[in-house]
Amino acid sequence: MSVTAAQGFRAAGIAAGIKKSGKADLALVVNDGPRAEAAGVFTRNKVKAAPVLWSQQVLTTGSLRAVVLNSGGANACTGAEGFQVAHATAEQVAEVVGCGAIDVAVCSTGLIGEQLPRETVLAGVRSAAAELASGPEAGSAVAAAIMTTDTVPKESAVTDPAGWTVGGTTKGAGMIAPSMATMLSVVTTDAVLDRATLDAALREAVRYSFDRLDVDGSMSTNDTVLVLASGASGVEADPAVFTAALTRVCRDLAEQMQADAEGVTKRITVRVTGAASEDDAVTVARTIARDSLVKTAMFGSDPNWGRVAASAGYADAEIDPERLDVTINGVLLCKGAVVAGDRADCDLSGKDVLIEVELGLSGGADGHTAEIRTTDLSHAYVEENSAYSS
Amino acid sequence: MSVTAAQGFRAAGIAAGIKKSGKADLALVVNDGPRAEAAGVFTRNKVKAAPVLWSQQVLTTGSLRAVVLNSGGANACTGAEGFQVAHATAEQVAEVVGCGAIDVAVCSTGLIGEQLPRETVLAGVRSAAAELASGPEAGSAVAAAIMTTDTVPKESAVTDPAGWTVGGTTKGAGMIAPSMATMLSVVTTDAVLDRATLDAALREAVRYSFDRLDVDGSMSTNDTVLVLASGASGVEADPAVFTAALTRVCRDLAEQMQADAEGVTKRITVRVTGAASEDDAVTVARTIARDSLVKTAMFGSDPNWGRVAASAGYADAEIDPERLDVTINGVLLCKGAVVAGDRADCDLSGKDVLIEVELGLSGGADGHTAEIRTTDLSHAYVEENSAYSS
Numbered sequence: 038m039s040v041t042a043a044q045g046f047r048a049a050g051i052a053a054g055i056k057k058s059g060k061a062d063l064a065l066v067v068n069d070g071p072r073a074e075a076a077g078v079f080t081r082n083k084v085k086a087a088p089v090l091w092s093q094q095v096l097t098t099g100s101l102r103a104v105v106l107n108s109g110g111a112n113a114c115t116g117a118e119g120f121q122v123a124h125a126t127a128e129q130v131a132e133v134v135g136c137g138a139i140d141v142a143v144c145s146t147g148l149i150g151e152q153l154p155r156e157t158v159l160a161g162v163r164s165a166a167a168e169l170a171s172g173p174e175a176g177s178a179v180a181a182a183i184m185t186t187d188t189v190p191k192e193s194a195v196t197d198p199a200g201w202t203v204g205g206t207t208k209g210a211g212m213i214a215p216s217m218a219t220m221l222s223v224v225t226t227d228a229v230l231d232r233a234t235l236d237a238a239l240r241e242a243v244r245y246s247f248d249r250l251d252v253d254g255s256m257s258t259n260d261t262v263l264v265l266a267s268g269a270s271g272v273e274a275d276p277a278v279f280t281a282a283l284t285r286v287c288r289d290l291a292e293q294m295q296a297d298a299e300g301v302t303k304r305i306t307v308r309v310t311g312a313a314s315e316d317d318a319v320t321v322a323r324t325i326a327r328d329s330l331v332k333t334a335m336f337g338s339d340p341n342w343g344r345v346a347a348s349a350g351y352a353d354a355e356i357d358p359e360r361l362d363v364t365i366n367g368v369l370l371c372k373g374a375v376v377a378g379d380r381a382d383c384d385l386s387g388k389d390v391l392i393e394v395e396l397g398l399s400g401g402a403d404g405h406t407a408e409i410r411t412t413d414l415s416h417a418y419v420e421e422n423s424a425y426s427s
Numbered sequence: 428m429s430v431t432a433a434q435g436f437r438a439a440g441i442a443a444g445i446k447k448s449g450k451a452d453l454a455l456v457v458n459d460g461p462r463a464e465a466a467g468v469f470t471r472n473k474v475k476a477a478p479v480l481w482s483q484q485v486l487t488t489g490s491l492r493a494v495v496l497n498s499g500g501a502n503a504c505t506g507a508e509g510f511q512v513a514h515a516t517a518e519q520v521a522e523v524v525g526c527g528a529i530d531v532a533v534c535s536t537g538l539i540g541e542q543l544p545r546e547t548v549l550a551g552v553r554s555a556a557a558e559l560a561s562g563p564e565a566g567s568a569v570a571a572a573i574m575t576t577d578t579v580p581k582e583s584a585v586t587d588p589a590g591w592t593v594g595g596t597t598k599g600a601g602m603i604a605p606s607m608a609t610m611l612s613v614v615t616t617d618a619v620l621d622r623a624t625l626d627a628a629l630r631e632a633v634r635y636s637f638d639r640l641d642v643d644g645s646m647s648t649n650d651t652v653l654v655l656a657s658g659a660s661g662v663e664a665d666p667a668v669f670t671a672a673l674t675r676v677c678r679d680l681a682e683q684m685q686a687d688a689e690g691v692t693k694r695i696t697v698r699v700t701g702a703a704s705e706d707d708a709v710t711v712a713r714t715i716a717r718d719s720l721v722k723t724a725m726f727g728s729d730p731n732w733g734r735v736a737a738s739a740g741y742a743d744a745e746i747d748p749e750r751l752d753v754t755i756n757g758v759l760l761c762k763g764a765v766v767a768g769d770r771a772d773c774d775l776s777g778k779d780v781l782i783e784v785e786l787g788l789s790g791g792a793d794g795h796t797a798e799i800r801t802t803d804l805s806h807a808y809v810e811e812n813s814a815y816s817s
Contacts, residue, residue, distance in 0.1 A: 084740030084748045084764055114736055116765035149733025150766045256741035258733075329719070329804075330812055337813025343539025343648075346504055350474030351646035358474045374474055375506035376540045414719075416806050422720055423727025 039176030040066050042194035042204030043227035045267025049168040050178030053161025055109035055154060062109040063161040064182035066223055067134055067169055068102050072268030075101035076236040077142065078243045080260035086113035087123040088143040089259060095127070095139050099232035101265055102140035104223055105130045105162060106183050108208070110147040113258040122155050129159045133166035144221045144261045146185055146208060180206040183221055186421060189297055193289035195282045200272040201228035203282045205264075207247075207290040222247070222262045224286060228274035230266050238280040239264045246287035249319075250410045251326045252298045262287075295410045300418030303335050304389050310406045311396040317354035318407035321394060324352035325409075332414035335390055340383035342370040349394055360397025366390060429566030429582035430456050432594030433617035435657025439558040440568030443551025445499035445544060452499040453551040454572035456613055457524055457559055458492050462658030465491035466626040467532065468633045470650035476503035478533040479649060481513040485529050489622035491655055492530035494613055495520045495552060496573050498598070500537040503648040512545050519549045523556035534611045534651045536575055536598060570596040573611055576811060579687055583679035585672045591618035591660040593672045597652075597680040612637070612652040614676060618664035620656050628670040629654045636677035639709075640800045641716045642688045652677075685800045690808030693725050694779050700796045701786040707744035708797035711784060714742035715799075722804035725780055730773035732760040739784055750787025756780060 041048050046068055053063035068075075077096045079089050095101070105126055112119045127141040134141075145153065169175070180190035187208050194204030205224030230238075243262055264283065295304055307326045312318035325331055328348040334341035342363040349356060349363075358374035368383040370376070390413075399405050412418075431438050436458055443453035458465075467486045469479050485491070495516055502509045517531040524531075535543065559565070570580035577598050584594030595614030620628075633652055654673065685694055697716045702708035715721055718738040724731035732753040739746060739753075753761035758773040760766070780803075789795050802808075 082737060082740040083746045084736050084751065111733075114733055114761060114764050114766060116763070119765075149731075149737060150761065152766075256737070258737045258740060329808075333809050333812035336809065339813065341539075343501075343504055346474050347472060347539060347646070347648045350472040350648060356473040361474065371504060371540065373506070374504050375509075376504060376542075414809060416809050418719075419723050419726065419804060419806050419809055422723035423729065 039192035039194065039204050039206045040179050040223050040225045041171050041173065041176035043202040043225045043267060045069050045227050045269025046225045047169040047171050048175040048179045049165040049170065050182030051161060051165050051168060053164065054157050055107055055161065061178065061182040062107055063158070063165055064106045064179040065130065065162065065165040065169065066104045066179060066225065068265045068267050070267055072229065072266060073100045073102055074230060074232045074235050074266040075099065076239040076264050078239060078262045080257055082256045082258050084114065084258050086111050086145060086259040087115055087119035088112055088145045089261060090120060091123040091127060092142040092144065092261060095142060098139065100140065101142050102136040103130050103134050104142045104144065104263055104265070106144040106221060106223070107158060108146050108183050108185050110145060110151055110153045111149045111259050112145040112153050113149040115152050118152055122153050122158065125155060126158055126162060129162040133163060142263055146183065146221050146259055149258060176204070176206065183208040186299055187297055191290055191293040193286045195285050197274065197278060197282055199274065201226060201270040201274050203286050205286050205290060207294060209294045221259065222290060224264045224283065226264065226266050227268065227270035228266060228279055229268040229270070229272060230274055230279060234276045235264060235266055238276065238283050241280050242284040242287040245284055246291045249408060250291045250295055251323055252412050291410065295412060298412045299421045300415045301412040302415045303413040305335055305392065305411045305413060306408055307392045307411065308406065308408045309394045309396065310404060311399050312405040313355040313398045315405045315407060318405045320354040321349050321352040321396065322407050322409040324348055325392065325394065326411035329414055335385065336413035336415045338385040340365045340370060340380045340385055345392055345394065346371055346374055355398060356396065357398065362395040364393040429584065429594050429596045430569050430613050430615045431561050431563060431566035432584035433592040433615045433657060435459050435617050435659025436615045437559040437561050438565040438569045439555040439560065440572030441551060441555050441558060443554065444547050445497055445551070451568065451572035452497055453548070453555055454496045454569040455520065455552065455555040455559065456494045456569060456615065458655045458657050460657055462619065462656060463490045463492055464620060464622045464625050464656040465489065465653065466629040467651060467653045468629060470647055472646045472648050474504065474648050476501050476535060476649040477505055477509035477513040478502055478535045479651060480510060481517060482532040482534065482651060485532060488529065490530065491532050492526040493520050493524050494532045494534065494653055494655070496534040496611055496613070497543070497548060498536050498573050498575050500535060500541055500543045501539045501649050502535040502543050503539040505542050508542055512543050512548065515545060516548055516552060519552040523553060532653055536573065536611050536649055539648060566594070566596065573598040576689055577687055581680055581683040583676045585675050587664065587668060587672055589664065590662040591616060591664050593676050595676050595680060597684060599684045611649065612680060614654045614673065616654065616656050617658065617660035618656060618669055619658040619662060620664055620669060624666045625654060625656055628666065628673050631670050632674040632677040635674055636681045639798060640681045640685055641713055642802050681800065685802060688802045689811045690805045691802040692805045693803040695725055695782065695801045695803060696798055697782045697801065698796065698798045699784045699786065700794060701789050702795040703745040703788045705795045705797060708795045710744040711739050711742040711786065712797050712799040714738055715782065715784065716801035719804055725775065726803035726805045728775040730755045730760060730770045730775055735782055735784065736761055736764055745788060746786065747788065752785040754783040
């Protein structure tokens with residue numbers, strides 16, 4: 038149910054010895070074709086990890102035969118030496134798979150600012166190549182090998198009645214933020230698609246999935262989402278149907294990341310409606326989703342709508358306080374920025390919280406809405422991130 | 428050493444019964460003249476509390492005779508009824524002081540979304556008027572009456588050799604954010620100044636004091652800084668000297684707020700140098716100061732410079748990774764976005780942390796720099812804000 042769900046892919050996930058814990062830390066995904074279209078979306082952080090710089094470069098061809106991923110080190114802020122390690126890793130994959138280094142994307146995740154152990158990584162690539170297999174276990178081994186502070190592996194797949202499949206995996210638990218909420222995600226498909234369609238479909242899917250998850254507002258140096266198409270089903274996919282399926286897989290993976298985010302005790306959805314534009318809806322939802330006072334209130338199961346209203350009020354978007362309504366878990370608490378309901382009626386004892394903010398500036402068929410998913414700010418988040426060093 | 432340090436002012440702080448705890452919750456500051464210039468800076472939140480709307484309106488005259496402040500309720504998101512309470516409070520002050528309501532500013536702080544008890548507030552104004560006095564105790568009573576989650580009152584004063592004084596008080600511990608970090612602050616002076624000079628001096632002072640404090644990125648609905656000038660010293664102040672003195676008082680008050688911020692265990696200064704512009708320097712410093720992963724690392728005394736570099740990298744400012752240096756508590760850890768020093772050499776066991784980020788895009792006399800003060804993200808912050816209801 039992951040990167041090997043689609044036909045034409047083999048994968049492996051192993052413990053190469055990069056992590057001191059001895060846990061799985063290196064994964065390889067190989068596209069056996071017959072086709073090799075690929076697309077990627079990368080972090081917009083100006084400080085980019087070496088593997089991001091490498092992968093952006095090779096993806097200008099719109100084609101990939103393999104992806105190698107490691108946890109246990111981000112290979113970020115590692116300078117020329119770090120770039121050489123990423124390059125050497127791609128060369129090693131090219132040798133064992135039988136393609137050019139230009140056909141190999143590299144992804145890394147872990148602590149920023151430490152060099153990866155070059156020989157350990159290269160030996161790991163050779164070991165992983167020996168274990169390449171199709172079938173669900175191989176896909177699950179990839180999902181396991183890319184975990185850092187994740188507590189569960191994350192996989193998703195959708196099969197279209199027309200005969201093609203999209204499946205993928207992701208990792209990510211902290212440093213999850215605006216535009217590109219994931220740290221690393223690889224999705225594969227056996228549908229027959231041209232490069233432009235694949236690229237457009239990925240951008241659309243990311244926009245409504247990973248980009249709408251914001252755990253802590255911190256944008257990583259390593260964020261990467263890749264999609265590889267083997268064409269092995271022999272079935273040409275309708276672009277719109279394929280985009281919908283890819284979006285579904287990406288949303289499913291993003292929701293799994295939200296549920297497993299660092300220190301999460303509440304899964305919060307902020308839904309903004311009636312905005313002056315879709316951008317405004319996203320901005321207001323993201324501002325609320327990032328507000329430490331909103332997030333701590335939710336941790337305390339406190340329906341503190343005043344903090345939600347205040348947060349909407351400082352969002353860089355068009356707001357008319359007299360039209361601002363706040364509803365939490367179905368209870369209208371604030372109408373026109375004035376107290377409306379009784380906090381006591383609002384039950385936040387469960388794990389899921391829905392914060393609805395109606396801006397009253399658009400509606401009906403012309404209404405602009407957006408949803409951002411986030412988590413609460415808990416003691417466990419503070420604990421995990423004050424001691425993080427994996 | 429506070430609002431009564433300057434000549435021409437009387438003040439009182441009392442327990443009016445707004446707070447259920449019975450603690451002091453209402454303060455009155457009266458300018459006995461001979462002059463009555465005043466200036467104010469208010470929150471830029473689009474959701475403004477009733478007292479902010481009232482005070483902005485009366486300040487268009489550039490003159491104030493009195494300020495009434497209450498804790499125990501923000502009078503925000505309270506609609507027409509809330510505005511009527513603010514208006515009635517000003518009318519009551521006008522009556523007891525002997526001026527017009529248009530000469531009275533109103534400030535409130537506390538929970539958003541609850542009506543203030545009107546008769547309790549009005550009776551409190553009458554009681555406070557009976558206790559108006561000059562002298563340091565009266566100023567300290569004001570500082571005490573405006574506290575919410577503050578643990579200590581905050582006061583500051585500077586006397587110029589020319590013969591005039593500036594003194595003030597502030598409150599603020601949470602919801603401290605961009606542009607206007609304070610919740611409420613009143614500063615008085617007996618210098619002789621015209622309105623335009625006073626207004627310009629306040630904007631300059633706030634820009635380099637309260638605006639450079641960012642505890643949690645949340646902008647309040649009630650933020651207000653007021654300065655009142657009595658002219659009672661009879662000494663005309665040089666505008667530049669006065670601006671410097673006012674800035675010193677405001678910076679001192681802002682530093683007291685930082686030290687007393689909710690759940691603080693570290694006082695963090697983020698200093699950005701070599702930026703392409705001063706705005707860029709502020710943006711980068713603020714982005715780092717707000718980053719939850721930087722703040723939790725500091726709480727854990729972990730010199731995690733990778734998070735600082737990543738945070739600079741997603742700031743909306745000009746950044747060249749190859750010129751990005753990070754120094755923490757004097758130890759250069761990252762040069763050109765590449766690991767440079769040993770984390771082990773960096774001692775974060777103390778309470779003060781200095782994060783220096785050199786962007787390498789300007790220098791010397793043309794260098795653009797900025798400092799933002801913030802705090803760590805601790806268990807106590809989460810605890811206090813998940814249970815806040817004062």
